[in-house]
Amino acid sequence: MSADRPEELGAFRERVREWCRTEIPADWRQAQTGVGGAEFVAFQQDWFQRLRRAGFAVPHWPAEYGGGMSVAQQIVLYQELAAHDAPRLVLAFVSVHHAAATLLGAGTPEQRRRHLPAILDGEIWVQGFSEPGxxxxxxxxxxxxxxxxxxxxxxxxxxWASGAQYADWCLLLARTDPEAPKRRGISYFLLDMRSPGIEVRPIRQATGDAHFCEIFLDEVRIPAENLIGAENKGWQVAQQTLGAERGLTMLELAERLGHAGFRWLVEEARAHGDPVVDDRLAALEIELTGLRALCRDLVERHEAGTAGPADASVVKLFYSELLQRMTDFGAELGAVGAHTVLRKPMSGGWESGAWVLDFVGSWEWTIPGGTSEIQRTIIGERGLGLPREPVVSS
Known part of the structure; x- marks a missing residue:
């Protein structure tokens, strides 16, 4: 099927809409608010398998591994999932994006045969990159x-290892040559989280969630066949992993913010009947329209091979800071309203309608994947060709 033809794309959109109407649990937000880890995992695994049976779980993967959708179809899919307020694949996010991109880009045939089908069966991955300092x-x-x-x-x-307490495997960066320049002495490993010597400690956040974790490794043994890419060349492989955060993942987040999140903001504003509130709401709607258009443009140009070196940074910076402004406004409006709650759904995103918690949680988005300061540096240096920042030696 050629989804680039309008009539076929329209038929695909209608199929996704019908599936959403019948398969998305109507009360999932209420049911997932305040649940424990076991209930969260069970719900997420069930939701992933529903998407898998429909062919919607890994649309960006190659066809031989269960994907094969055109970019146009993927855009439609994420638009409709957002419009129908579907749960997010929180638990499988690293698995289907970061782990898959790494395996497809740098993994051996044996590593791909071992893990890609397992991910479809529910294997959970965590990213072990960041460290204190x-x-x-x-x-x-x-x-x-x-x-x-x-x-x-x-x-x-x-x-800051999201979901480590539930993970089966970890994408791990470790230094294998302490004498080499810091980007050249790093290797990339696939770590079995059941290995002896691993301790996982969840980190309780200001929102009450604990999806971030610390991972402590004490003399943990990893078979050499679990090295991905060449020894001491892990930095290059890591760029493929981090690249998975671009494009369609940002499109999905932007569409969700523009649909469910904005709808709740409008509902909150209606109770005020204030022209100043209406004016701010209109300004946010303009920004959301621009963000969604930027994301679609990035996805299309990335597929065509014409994306610029700083385009993904523009989108990430725009999304994270718009998310802060929007949730801040929601917190202002909802401070005495019905949406001031102390918990938010485990399988939701950063647009739950629990405005105070959404606003507190939004600040984390300006940090992972490169802080806003780093994104501005990338935009200036790689996008605008400005002089590089001086390196300050310690």
């Missing part, structure tokens, strides 16, 4: 791996 400056990581025969022995600490 090596977050935005990821290349400063200090987790060390030394080779002993057919194994690597790893000791160190990771932090």
């Amino acid at each position: 090596a977050g935005s400056d990821l290349a400063a990581l200090r987790t060390a791996a030394r080779r002993e025969g057919g194994e690597f022995v790893v000791t160190g600490q990771k932090v």
